[in-house]
Amino acid sequence: MTALEGLFVPPGHGRTVRTPAQHVTFKVTGTHSRTASSFEVVVPPGFDVGAHVHTRSEELFYVLEGELDVLAFEPRVRTRNGWRHWESASGGRVVRAVPGTVVVVPPGCPHAFANPTGEPAKMFFQASPPPDHERYFEELLEILGGGGPPDHAAIEELRARYDIEQLTPLRHSGAPPPDPG
Numbered sequence: 429m430t431a432l433e434g435l436f437v438p439p440g441h442g443r444t445v446r447t448p449a450q451h452v453t454f455k456v457t458g459t460h461s462r463t464a465s466s467f468e469v470v471v472p473p474g475f476d477v478g479a480h481v482h483t484r485s486e487e488l489f490y491v492l493e494g495e496l497d498v499l500a501f502e503p504r505v506r507t508r509n510g511w512r513h514w515e516s517a518s519g520g521r522v523v524r525a526v527p528g529t530v531v532v533v534p535p536g537c538p539h540a541f542a543n544p545t546g547e548p549a550k551m552f553f554q555a556s557p558p559p560d561h562e563r564y565f566e567e568l569l570e571i572l573g574g575g576g577p578p579d580h581a582a583i584e585e586l587r588a589r590y591d592i593e594q595l596t597p598l599r600h601s602g603a604p605p606p607d608p609g
Contacts, residue, residue, distance in 0.1 A: 435456060435460045435461075442468070445566060445569045449475060449578070450471065450475065450572065450600075451470035452467050452468070452470075452565050453467060453468040453469075454467055455467060455468055457558060457559060457562050458558030458559030458562060459559075461558060463558070464557070465555050465556075465560075465561050466552065466554045467552070467555075469550070470549070471494070471496060471541070471543045471548065472543060473543055473545060473546050473548065473601060474543065474601025475543050475599070475600045475601070476541075476543075476599040476600070477540055478511070478597050479511035479514075479540040480592050480595055480596075481537065481592075482593075483535055483536060483593075484535055484591050485555055485561070486532070486555075486556045487532070487533040487539070487555050488530065488532050488533070488552075489529075489531040489533075489541065489552070489553055490529070490551060490552040491527050491529045491550075491551050492527060492551055492552060493527055494543065495525065495526050495543070495544075496524075496525045496543055497524055497540075497542045497543075497544050498531050498539075499511050500532075500533050500537060500538075501516035501537065502516060502517070503516060503538065504517055507596075508595075509596055510596070511540050511596045540595075560590050560591065561590075564590040564592070568583065568586060571586065572600070578598055578599075578600065
C-alpha cells in the first residue's frame with residue numbers, strides 16, 4: 429500500500445511566469461488538487477485586469493501586500509470603461525483591499541482588480557475548478573510578455589476559450605514588477 433502525502437510548497441517555490449504585466453507563481457495546480465488552482469500574484473503599479481465574469485469558475489483573492497481596488501458585484505449599469513465607478517443595486521461600491529482582505533467571487537459575478545498605487549501589490553489567488561486558470565495564465569502571460577501595449581484581440585480570443593467574458597479592457601503601464609527574491 430502506498431502512503432498518501434500532501435503537497436508542501438516552501439516560500440519562494442513554485443513555477444513562476446513573469447512578464448512586464450504580472451508575476452505569477454503557481455503554488456497548487458490541477459495535478460495536486462481536484463478542487464482549485466492556487467497562485468501567488470504580484471500586481472505591478474498601473475495594472476488593471478479589467479472587469480470580467482465567468483459562468484463556471486469561482487475565485488478567491490487574499491491580499492498579502494500592498495493595496496488593490498477590487499470589484500465583486502453586478503453593477504446597476506455596466507459601462508465599458510468605468511468599473512471603478514460602478515455601483516450595485518444595494519449601493520455597494522469598489523473597495524480598496526489592504527493586506528488581510530479576502531474577496532470571494534461566485535460564478536456569474538462580475539469582478540475586477542487593479543493596482544492604483546505606486547507600489548507593487550501581492551495576492552494569493554485561487555480559482556476553481558482547475559486547471560483552466562493555469563492554462564489561461566500561461567497563455568495570457570505569453571501575450572503580455574511581448575512588450576508594448578496588450579494585443580486586445582488575442583486576449584479577447586483567449587478569454588473566450590477560458591470562460592471569461594471581458595466587460596472592460598485589461599490595462600497595464602508596462603512597468604515590471606520587482607523580483608521578490
